[in-house]
Amino acid sequence: MKHIYTIAAFAFLLISCGGKEQTVEQVLSEGNLENIRAKRSEIEEKQVAISKQLKLIDEKIAELDDSKKLPLVTTVSAKTENFVHFLELQGSVQTKENIVIFSETSGILQDVYVKEGQHVSKGQLLAKIDDGGLEQQVSQSEIQLALTKTTFERQKRLWDQKIGSEIQYLQAKSTFEAQEQAVNQLKTQLAKAAITAPFSGVIDDIITEQGSVVSPGQSQLMRIVNLKNMYIETEVPENYIKSVVEGKDVKVEFPILGTSVDTKIRQASNFINPANRTFKVEVAVPNKDENIKPNLTAKLKINDYTSENALLIPLSIISENANGEQYIYVISNKNDKGEATVNRAIIETGKSQNDVIEVLSGIENGTEIIKEGARSVRDGQTVKVIKY
Template sequence: MQAKANYEGQSKAISSMQRTLSKTTVRAPFAGTIDDVITEQGNVVSPGMTALFRLVSLKDMYINVDVPETYITSIKKGTEVTVEFPVLSEKTESTIRQTSSYINPANRSFSIEIPVDNKTGNIKPNLTARLKINDYTSENAILVPLSVISENQKGEQYVMIVNESEDGVQAIRRKVTTGRASGDLIEITEGLKIGDQVITEGARTVREGQLIDIKNS
């Protein structure tokens, strides 16, 4: 009985030492390359408290960016994104993989995550990227320059279009409803149809019914 008790005691002691010894092995949470040694040999460290190395993996790269809350209904998981890296002169297409369910009260934004294909290995952590997110699509949209949109005293928007009649070619006013703007262009959702000729040169100075000459550039 004494021998059995000694054996069991020694076995428990060995198991305890093996568990303690296993804690001296550092296991990385993912496969990668050690980019920097933060803690030197001989320093005292604590589990979960002390950073030992900077581990970098270039395989599963992604971009995390904050987006203003005004886009919360138009930017969703699966939305198409064009990612450009100015330093590398590279461009790639991707889609939003994840959107946050939390609005940051400090800047009224939510975060999105976009995976990036890094087959060449040129993309590095913290590299500057420029994103173009397709937050709106209208296949049959009619776009006109912002500069041709005018407003009357009632706040109604209108453009001047070409009207050919027996009296000649005249400028007439056409009330329109505008949609989204993109750069120097704006969408017309109501008031114009395909084939209408919108006056661009002198659009704000031409008068209703004025005879005009058409010059196609």
């Protein structure tokens, strides 16, 4: 339309000048430089005049054409979908079988039978401390025990036949029992010199080298870790106490490893920490490849809410008024030109996940909601809906 007005105005100026005015072609054919320059100045003046007139015409058109004033918006339809919400927390990997083995007796660490990284079985001999002749004492005590046992058994047979005195029988019995306890005590002491694996696992660190002098309760010998029975412990806010329970599905991600595993909550604490109003949950971690290590940082996604028919809308289009109410803008009475009326809808929302949020009330399934341009419209305004 703008080009039509330009041509019309130019033609009008040409007509208004009558037939006396020379054309550009005529002036150029004469070859007179002064006339050519004069013709150029004349055309420039006409061009400026036409531009001013076109500007006035465009301003008047914009004033009279209401369709150009309508704000342009895009819309999205609210629809029901399957909605799975995850509570995202952070935790670290733990194991109940991760201990440092201490010496239980004093002496020289005579032998170390394992090396770092070695897999061992429960009860396997790991190291031995010099017993200082305790094994010989046990052998001698066992010989003495055998003698006191024989004496006691003979005295008992005599006593059963009413031969001999009761005091002889009791003395023989007492001597045997005392010797038996002495042997058992020596054996217990001797057993402390043999370091065995308390559970199956991996020798993570040899702390004290062979030949070192060790003391009971002070000398750390080695660390043993079981990487099979791993778990993650994390703290959950108390308002999730009804939804985060034993058996809930959990997705565990390990950012360092770039892997994730699907597991479940195996224990939820019944105690709420009064200091931070949280309770602890324990999540089992399968570790067949043994690449998950203790104290490794993990991200937990706990499925605390699921709805098969949740009404979802983009989180970014929600606003809040002075009363703390959440609202969105919807459209109605849309015509074939895409022109529609804006209506403000007060809504009640539920849980959000990523960039969507569940609407509990305020709109229905299929409601057309303003998406782009929602921040610049007002209630009752007419807008034009466009599509990308």
